[in-house]
Amino acid sequence: GAVVSQHPSRVICKSGTSVKIECRSLDFQATTMFWYRQFPKQSLMLMATSNEGSKATYEQGVEKDKFLINHASLTLSTLTVTSAHPEDSSFYICSASRLYPGQGVSDYGYTFGSGTRLTVV
């Protein structure tokens, strides 16, 4: 149980185009999804938190208009990198969490997708 599917696993796009990354919770309802960025040999950097049906909360320094996040259902969140540039090339990872009211983190903990390697040329 607690499987998070992320798609695509790799994408190469031209500078100036937009790329959409999908994150799906396959066997549970994710009230909260998180998007991370990871540079080579570094830890995960939280970009934004999205709750189903509401606007995402972005971390300081992350451009909202550049990284559009939509969490339209309890099983799907999308990250769109708009007008991508080479400096946006990175490994993007989503995670999903199910919260039981009043009980904190679910038994699943935070489950991660397999990541998307974005290369902007």
Add this chain to the structure above:
Amino acid sequence: GQQLNQSPQSMFIQEGEDVSMNCTSSSIFNTWLWYKQEPGEGPVLLIALYKAGELTSNGRLTAQFGITRKDSFLNISASIPSDVGIYFCAGLGPYRDDKIIFGKGTRLHILP
């Protein structure tokens, strides 16, 4: 803000040796999580700890939630080649709006 200090940063060990890594924080956590990440993949949850003092095993892996709630360790016994990867600790604070905080990772190398 909350920070996690994970050590060591990297380890080079012989196959069969035991491994120990830890994370410490200046603030308390309600949950400690240990993940392993392999190249080109997302982190995979190894062990989750929810109570101070809790000691949990997953095969050859054992992790403990420190009594002070400010630290956790992960041990791997009798290491094998497939243990190679980056191990991350992560903590979640006690407040509803707290976000998971990651350590910087311990890169494990196993010498033949």
